Amino acid sequence: MARPKKQANGTAANIGYEAELWQMADALRGSMDAAEYKHVALGLLFLKYISDAFEEKHAQLESERSQGADPEDPDEYRALNIFWVPPEARWSHLKAQAKQPTIGQLVDDAMAGIERDNPALKGVLPKEYARPALDKQRLGQLIDLISNIRVGDAESRAKDVLGRVYEYFLSQFASAEGKKGGEFYTPRCVVRLLVEMIEPYKGRVYDPCCGSSGMFVQSVEFIRAHANGNGNSGNAKADISIYGQESNYTTWRLAKMNLAIRGIDGQIAHGDTFHNDRFPDLKADFILANPPFNISDWGGDRLRDDKRWQYGVPPTGNANFAWVQHMIYHLAPKGVAGFILGNISLTSETGGEDTIRKGIVDANLVDCIVTLPDRLFYSTPIPAGIWILRRGRDFDREVNKPNREILFIDASRLGKSVTRTHRELTDDDLERIACTYRNWQKCSDAYLDVEGFCRRVELEEVIANGYNLLPAAYVNQGHLRATGGPQLHDVIHSNFRNETSQSLDRVTDLNKAFEESLKMAEAELRILEQEIEFKSMFLGDILIRSDERLGNAEEPEVLTCTESGGLIFQRERFAKRVATEDASDYKIVRMGDIVYNPYLLWKGSIDQCWIAEIGITSPAYEVLRVRPEFDATIVGQLVTSPEMIRRYDGISFGTVQRRRRAPVEKFLELEVNVPVGASLSAISALLDCAQDSQFACRSAERAIKSFVKRICEKLR
Structure with a gap:
């Protein structure tokens, strides 16, 4: 797509470092794949994080030497939950040595020194920077780049910059790891909403797929924010016990780091939640979770008789209702669970999911359903919603609480766009949704049904409506019901x-x-007419040959070039699939990429992708990616212009017209005039x-x- 756009500071979708983050990725791209270099960069970011916090406190203690402070006393830092960073691990030392060939070993030694002096981090930090496969020159470039980013000083900690950096990396590299709609960081606004709704003040808090521990961090922040006036006496850590499990080892390490840097104690286990439940006897007072949507390879065929499936056996091709029933199984007698699922789970009728949903509704567990705006999540466009399940609703009649109702909230139109692909709930949105739920929970006079937004619905109506849990079916006037037609x-x-x-x-x-x-x-x-200039450049200086392959990732749309129509979906050209069954070697095409077919000498052999966010195309095609400093639309129009088509034909060779070939190397040697200038941004x-x-x-x-x-x- 077109070049990255700058957003206003202070949103969870943007931290102001997009260009640096991309440079970090590029700095290591030549020596390892996406799954590896993502974690190498995150390890360095964490090291920078704790070093920033340490250096900030170190400078303060240095200024207080006359009052007896000792900046080299580890206890001065540990008393404030700041990690002690030994001299060999301080960022200033690593930055000074970044150009040395031994920098990999120095980083490993720094990680080992921090683990040695901070038992909470033992076995958590990556120590693989000295391995021969990691280019040390590129590693030094990465250290130089990270040096310009502050992630651990007081202001950055308050904004959870590390969490946002992690979110950004996951969104950019999820497809390369085959995690489409799977493992991703939950946006802070969504976590805040979950926490504000279920209010985990005291007890056992559990997340069966905890990712980077964002749910736990927000829960503790919630308690601290509400410590005065809620009987907590400011004692946040003593009031909740944290239990989490994460199947991805590198993500589990980040979860441990995420809690450690905030001084939060928790039992975070590594392992597959379905096949190796590390807390089999846990009955949690609160469950918060954002399980990966629509996972098909969860091994359900090996768990057909599992005791957790109280309301029906989940389909082997989709883990959504396996997650739901796992959480219900772990709820205490009066426990409450808040979690996120794709909206399809509210109405799905495949694989017995409708039967499971019916059982959960009949058991009177569903407290509230909230549909969220689209584009909230970085790594999936799947529309999602919040489920609130609560045990003990049948006994709420004695305490004047709604016990045979479900509250439906349609928040799909709330939020604000912060980029073309991302949306965010505002503070006012969060307050509106959470207050609506709390007022309904308390049977407060402040609660009112609001047309198009919220409605309290008797369980009998939901049952009569075929156990449909989509809020839009209830909150709008004249809402639809099942009929005999x-x-x-x-x-x-x-x-x-x-x-x-x-x-x-x-x-x-x-x-x-x-x-x-x-x-x-x-x-x-x-200004535009006066300041825009044209610069003569080779196409090779504007376009990058991309060799990004599908691998084992989920297959998107297949794209193909046509004689007159340019790039189209293959399904629109042929009545049946003509590609090979194994598409793992197919090339990834992203929006704004240029697809070049060196074997088709007609107009459609060069085209730019504007028909899909992501697709794949034949390995025989060349995929050319516009460098970020150029505008993708301008470049695309240039290379697909009639003049360029004629020049393209001129570099081809061969005796038969339809079998002539135009190598991409020759194409990239063509010289073109490109508009440049700062005023081009408008x-x-x-x-x-x-x-x-x-x-x-x-x-x-x-x-x-x-x-x-x-x-x-x-x-x-």
Whole structure:
């Protein structure tokens, strides 16, 4: 897609270091794959984090020497939950040695020294920087780059910059690790909402898929923030016991680091939650979780008779309701669970999921359902919602609490866009949702049903409506119910309806953004005409040959070049799949990439991808990625222009026209004029918005066609 855009500071989606983060990735790209270099960089970031905190306190103690302070006394730091950093591990020392060939060993020694002097980190820090496969020159470049990023001083700690850096890395590299919609960091606004709703003040707090421990961190922050006036006396750590499990070893290490840097004690186990439950007898007072959506390879075929499946055996092809029942199994008699699932789980009828959902509703466990806005999560576009399950609801009648109702909240239209692909709930949004739930919970007069936003619904109505748990089916006036006519329920209440509505909303939002971009360009028109210059450059200085392969990741749309239509979905060209069954060697194509076919000498043999966020194409094609300092739209229009097509034909060789070949090496040697200048940003913003609008319109068209087709199929 077009080049990265800067966002306002202070949001969870942006930390102001996008360019540096990408440089970090590029600095190690030549020596290892994405899964490895991500963790190498995160290990260095953590080291920088604790060094920043240490250096800040060290400077303060240095200024207080006359008062008896000793900046080299480890106890001065440990008393404040700041890690003691021995001299050989301090960032200033590593930065000074970054250019030395021994830098890998120095980093390993630094990690070992920190573990030696801080038992809480024993066995947690990575110590693999001296291995021969890691290019030491690139490692030194990475250290230099990280030196410009502050992640451990007081201000950065307050903003959880380390957590946000982790979130950013996961979002960029998840596809390379095959974790589509799987393992990812939960945005802070979503974690805050979960915590504010279930209020984990006291007791056992459990997360069966804890990731980087964000749920626990936010729970402790919640208690500390509410310590005065809630009977906690400010004693946050003594009131909750933390239990978590994480299957990914490197993520588990980050979880341990994340708690350690905040001085939070917790039992964080490593292992597969389904097949090696490390807390089999735990009955938790609170469960907070964001399990990976729609995981198919969870080994369900080996757990068909598991005692946790109280309401039905989950399908082997989707772990959603395995996670739900695992959490129910671990709830205490009056425990409450808040977790996130893809919205399809609210209405799905495949693999017996409807039977499981029916059992959970009939058991009177469902307290509240909240549908969230789209684009909240960095690594998946899947629409998601919050489930609140509560044991003991049948006994709430004695304490004047709603015991045969479910509260439905549709928050899908809340939040604000912070980038083209990311949205965030504001503080006002969080307060509105949490207060609505709490007021309903307390049977307060402050609670009122609000058309289009929230409604309290009797259990009998939900049962009559086919156990559909989608809030939109209840909060809107004249909400739909199951009827005896055509079986439209699974379409009207399905994810197709939700996707169609959201795609049309996206077009409306982009229309406003496009008008704003036009006004900005108009305001700077004179400057644009005077300051934009053209620079002669080789295409090889503008485009990078990408060899990113699909590997074992989930297969996206297959893209192919056509004679006159350029890049299209393969399914639109052929009635059946013509590609090989094994697509692991296919090349990844991302939005804004240029696909170049050296064997097709016609217009469609060069085209830019604006039809999909991500796709794959034949290994025979070349994928060219626009360098971030250039505008992808401008470059794409340039290389696909009629003039360039003629030049492309001129570099080809061969005797038969349809078998001629134009090597990509020759193509990248072509010289072109490229517009440059700082004032180009207004035009780039306008073009970015135009491309976003084009993509949104195509997505809306496909969603509407699919929705209409499925409705009409039911009426035949």
